Amino acid sequence: MRKTLYLKFVLAYFIFGVFAFITVATFVPSMTREQLVREKAENLYSEAELIAENYASGLYTSETSLEEVKTQLDALAIYLDSVIRIINPSGRLVLDTETPINVEDVVVIENFDPTVTRGSYYTVDRFFDNYDTNVLSVFAPIASNFKVKGYVVIICDMAEIEASCNNLVNISYITLVILFLLSGIILIFFTEMVYMPLRKITYATEQYASGNMHYEFQVESEDEIGYLAACLNYMASEIARSEDDQKKFVANVSHDFRSPLTSIRGYLEAMLDGTIPPEMREKYLNIVLNETERLTKLTNSLLTLNNLNTRGMLLDKTDFDIHQVIRRIAATFEGSCRQKSISIEAILCGDKMYVHADMEKIQQVLYNLLDNAIKFSHHNSVIKIETSEKKNKVFVSVKDTGIGIPKEDLKLIWDRFYKSDLSRGKDKKGTGLGLSIVKEIINAHGEHINVISTEGEGSEFIFSLPQSDIDEEED
Numbered sequence: 417m418r419k420t421l422y423l424k425f426v427l428a429y430f431i432f433g434v435f436a437f438i439t440v441a442t443f444v445p446s447m448t449r450e451q452l453v454r455e456k457a458e459n460l461y462s463e464a465e466l467i468a469e470n471y472a473s474g475l476y477t478s479e480t481s482l483e484e485v486k487t488q489l490d491a492l493a494i495y496l497d498s499v500i501r502i503i504n505p506s507g508r509l510v511l512d513t514e515t516p517i518n519v520e521d522v523v524v525i526e527n528f529d530p531t532v533t534r535g536s537y538y539t540v541d542r543f544f545d546n547y548d549t550n551v552l553s554v555f556a557p558i559a560s561n562f563k564v565k566g567y568v569v570i571i572c573d574m575a576e577i578e579a580s581c582n583n584l585v586n587i588s589y590i591t592l593v594i595l596f597l598l599s600g601i602i603l604i605f606f607t608e609m610v611y612m613p614l615r616k617i618t619y620a621t622e623q624y625a626s627g628n629m630h631y632e633f634q635v636e637s638e639d640e641i642g643y644l645a646a647c648l649n650y651m652a653s654e655i656a657r658s659e660d661d662q663k664k665f666v667a668n669v670s671h672d673f674r675s676p677l678t679s680i681r682g683y684l685e686a687m688l689d690g691t692i693p694p695e696m697r698e699k700y701l702n703i704v705l706n707e708t709e710r711l712t713k714l715t716n717s718l719l720t721l722n723n724l725n726t727r728g729m730l731l732d733k734t735d736f737d738i739h740q741v742i743r744r745i746a747a748t749f750e751g752s753c754r755q756k757s758i759s760i761e762a763i764l765c766g767d768k769m770y771v772h773a774d775m776e777k778i779q780q781v782l783y784n785l786l787d788n789a790i791k792f793s794h795h796n797s798v799i800k801i802e803t804s805e806k807k808n809k810v811f812v813s814v815k816d817t818g819i820g821i822p823k824e825d826l827k828l829i830w831d832r833f834y835k836s837d838l839s840r841g842k843d844k845k846g847t848g849l850g851l852s853i854v855k856e857i858i859n860a861h862g863e864h865i866n867v868i869s870t871e872g873e874g875s876e877f878i879f880s881l882p883q884s885d886i887d888e889e890e891d
């Protein structure tokens with residue numbers, strides 16, 4: 417494809433050159449000759465008319481003698497570089513600047529016919545076979561008493577006109593060659609601005625097609641081709657990034673699956689081969705159970721994330737009371753709160769607060785946030801769930817006074833599988849997927865979630881939801 421595009425352009429360029437040459441060679445010489453002949457004929461005709469009026473008519477009225485007229489016309493013929501003849505309508509030669517006057521010798525031009533000009537006043541021919549080559553002959557009638565007495569004919573050699581014509585045609589050819597060479601600039605522009613960038617783009621697409629998504633190339637232009645190249649570069653870098661993410665994701669998943677499986681296998685083998693005595697089995701079976709719970713949690717989280725992504729997050733939005741959902745979720749954590757003597761305080765703005773969202777997914781958000789808050793809270797502490805309303809938005813905050821999040825981790829906690837070093841001791845079952853699920857759900861609702869946290873003091877997660885149009889009173 418690459419070669420043919422360039423060849424096509426070069427071919428088109430030369431075809432253009434050939435056609436331009438053929439056109440010039442066909443039309444320019446004939447048009448130039450015609451124009452030159454017409455101009456020359458016009459000039460000679462004015463002279464012939466003058467001669468007819470001033471000298472020749474006198475001949476027929478016997479006002480002037482033949483010798484006198486001949487002397488005048490001889491001088492004029494030299495000046496005009498032509499032959500001047502006065503011819504009677506019958507063809508009899510009255511006067512000829514080429515031959516001396518000889519009254520006895522009557523010369524008649526065979527087949528003389530002044531209408532040969534066919535409506536014009538000049539002809540280009542061999543002048544009734546008087547010449548071997550073509551000559552330009554101009555006819556001006558000599559009139560007296562409204563009768564044509566004869567004709568002044570000025571005959572001019574075509575050689576001079578042909579020479580001028582050839583000169584002009586040569587100038588046309590030279591101009592054509594210069595124009596052809598100059599239009600080669602278009603070819604250079606095409607090569608530099610279209611062909612070379614296209615080659616780069618084609619090579620880059622070949623690289624991408626063969627899987628080398630990290631290939632980078634540059635097209636230094638700000639036109640459509642530059643834009644296309646920039647888009648292609650961006651597309652490749654995005655694909656490369658998502659490929660890298662995918663690899664990282666698979667590596668993380670494999671790692672998170674392998675460690676509980678290894679410990680389960682270790683304990684089970686130890687039980688089977690007797691390393692763990694039967695009276696200790698219950699303790700280790702509980703550990704194994706914990707690990708299977710962790711695996712179940714991990715699998716569920718992965719499935720949730722996968723569903724969120726593949727379905728482009730289809731939300732089943734309804735109007736529901738967020739306060740009721742908060743109370744319900746808080747109640748499910750009663751057991752784990754009691755274990756750590758943690759109390760959950762709900763500071764809710766009003767009895768009911770209707771939001772328009774996917775209830776099931778918002779439950780999951782609250783569940784994940786509360787789960788984290790409890791996990792990372794110290795014993796005997798309070799977790800506050802607060803709601804507020806502003807500009808048709810409902811803000812939900814989950815605040816704890818636990819270990820907090822180091823400043824450098826704040827941006828990373830939303831990434832899949834991210835667990836801060838600080839949290840590892842506190843939370844052995846964590847998958848690092850909870851917050852990425854939360855963020856995906858909130859973003860799918862077109863809303864935002866933020867975190868405010870100080871290491872050692874606690875964290876607050878605040879997210880927004882659209883308030884429903886339903887009036888509280890209506891319910």
Ligand code: ADP
Nearest residue numbers: 788792820829835836839846847848849850851
């Ligand atoms: P996990 O399922 O392991 O809790 P998350 O995605 O929910 O994963 O959280 C990612 C990390 O963010 C946690 O490992 C922890 O380091 C940090 N984190 C989340 N919530 C809190 C919190 N309330 N207090 C302190 N750290 C938190």
